[in-house]
Amino acid sequence: xLLASWNVNSVRxxxxxxxxxxxxxxxxxxxxxxxxxxxxxxxYNEFKNVGYNSFVSGQKSYNGVAFLSKKKIENINLKFxxxxxxxxxxxxxDLKLKTKTIKLINIYVPNGNPIETDKYIYKKNxxxxxxxxxxxxxxxxxxxxxxxxxxxxxxxxxxxNHKMYLNDALFKLEIRKKLRELINLGFYDIYRYFNNDxxxxxxxxxxxxxxxxxxxxRIDHFxxxxxxxxxxxxxxxxxxxxxxxxxxDHTPIECEVN
DNA sequence: ATGGCCGAGATCCTCGGA
Numbered sequence: 058x059l060l061a062s063w064n065v066n067s068v069r070x071x072x073x074x075x076x077x078x079x080x081x082x083x084x085x086x087x088x089x090x091x092x093x094x095x096x097x098x099x100x101y102n103e104f105k106n107v108g109y110n111s112f113v114s115g116q117k118s119y120n121g122v123a124f125l126s127k128k129k130i131e132n133i134n135l136k137f138x139x140x141x142x143x144x145x146x147x148x149x150x151d152l153k154l155k156t157k158t159i160k161l162i163n164i165y166v167p168n169g170n171p172i173e174t175d176k177y178i179y180k181k182n183x184x185x186x187x188x189x190x191x192x193x194x195x196x197x198x199x200x201x202x203x204x205x206x207x208x209x210x211x212x213x214x215x216x217x218n219h220k221m222y223l224n225d226a227l228f229k230l231e232i233r234k235k236l237r238e239l240i241n242l243g244f245y246d247i248y249r250y251f252n253n254d255x256x257x258x259x260x261x262x263x264x265x266x267x268x269x270x271x272x273x274x275r276i277d278h279f280x281x282x283x284x285x286x287x288x289x290x291x292x293x294x295x296x297x298x299x300x301x302x303x304x305x306d307h308t309p310i311e312c313e314v315n
Numbered sequence: 316a317t318g319g320c321c322g323a324g325a326t327c328c329t330c331g332g333a
Contacts, residue, residue: 066332067322091332093323118323119331168333176331208333227333262333263320276333306321306333 058154058314059084062204062277063298064165064260064307068092068123071305072100078298079107084311085127086152090165090206092121099123116145122163122205124148130161137162138190142179147187159285159314160198162191164205169226177226180208184235192242199284202314203244206307207278209236211246214256215275227276244280247292247312257294260307268299279312288315 061084065071068089079087087109092099096115104111109125114135122145124130130150137149146165151158164187169180194201210228213219222228240246248257258273267273281289290313299308 070322091322168331170331170333222333225333260333264333265319267320274333303321 058086059311060086060088060202060204060279060314061295061309061311062088062090062163062206062279063309064090064206064277064305066091066305066307067094068100068121069094069098070303072103074298074301074304076103076107077301078309079104079109079125081297082295082309082311084125084309086130086161087125087309088161088163088204089123089125090121090163092123093118094121112148112150114145114148120145120165122146122148122165124150124161124163126152128152138186140183140186146183157200158198159200159202160194162201162203162205164203164207166206166208168208169232172224172226172229180226180232181235184232184239188235188239188242191239195242195282199282201244201282202285202312203239203280204278204310204312206276207236208276209233209278210274210276211236211249211278214254215258217258217270217272217274222274227274240280243283245283245286247279247281247289248275248294248310250281250286250289251292259294259310261299263306277307277310279310281312285314289313290315
């Protein structure tokens with residue numbers, strides 16, 4: 058089973074790119090972030106026509122997350138924890154396989170810049186609430202996959218010039234520690250698990266020729282609960298969608314699950 | 316040495332992104 062996660066930066070502006078990606082990579086499940094639209098304007102039919110069901114948490118202009126899935130995803134939950142600003146940043150559901158059920162958690166973590174503002178406080182609080190709720194969930198469910206745009210650069214190797222990002226909400230030590238705390242609940246950063254010292258990115262800014270210069274960062278992740286580690290066959294950052302016409306600034310991360 | 320983008324939504328600019 059191929060599981061993918063992609064910050065599409067508007068599902069409607071990106072519809073041709075997304076359909077192209079589904080056609081060439083055929084993921085069983087695609088977790089999308091930043092769909093930037095309400096449910097009433099979500100292109101359900103375009104995805105239905107190519108064999109995917111949509112499960113959507115929408116919001117006008119900003120944020121928004123969704124699952125596209127060939128199979129049904131059950132017990133969809135848009136209120137995994139109480140986000141005081143009520144932004145559409147998380148969607149949770151159960152994937153029932155023959156031998157097990159996997160809890161799928163699709164997240165779009167707040168950016169948090171600039172760091173001297175409420176936006177940074179919101180990011181930190183959001184991560185703390187997420188960690189608390191994952192800790193609770195871990196007691197009842199062994200099989201958890203958290204995927205999405207974490208807006209966190211895990212380590213120096215994960216960005217083209219880490220010194221430039223020391224006081225950035227994506228790389229501040231305080232924020233990276235939150236990711237570490239989450240992983241320490243019993244997860245693997247599955248990209249790094251399979252790639253010890255490989256330097257690859259999932260995001261390149263639209264500005265300053267970042268893509269051409271490979272000035273990127275690895276901020277989209279899959280965290281796999283310990284129980285599932287033997288079920289993961291491979292992980293791949295698929296750079297093709299970033300090279301297309303009118304691309305998202307992110308590219309998909311893909312994970313092959315038994 | 317510097318600056319370079321893009322999407323949404325309401326107007327021809329602002330906000331947010333990272």
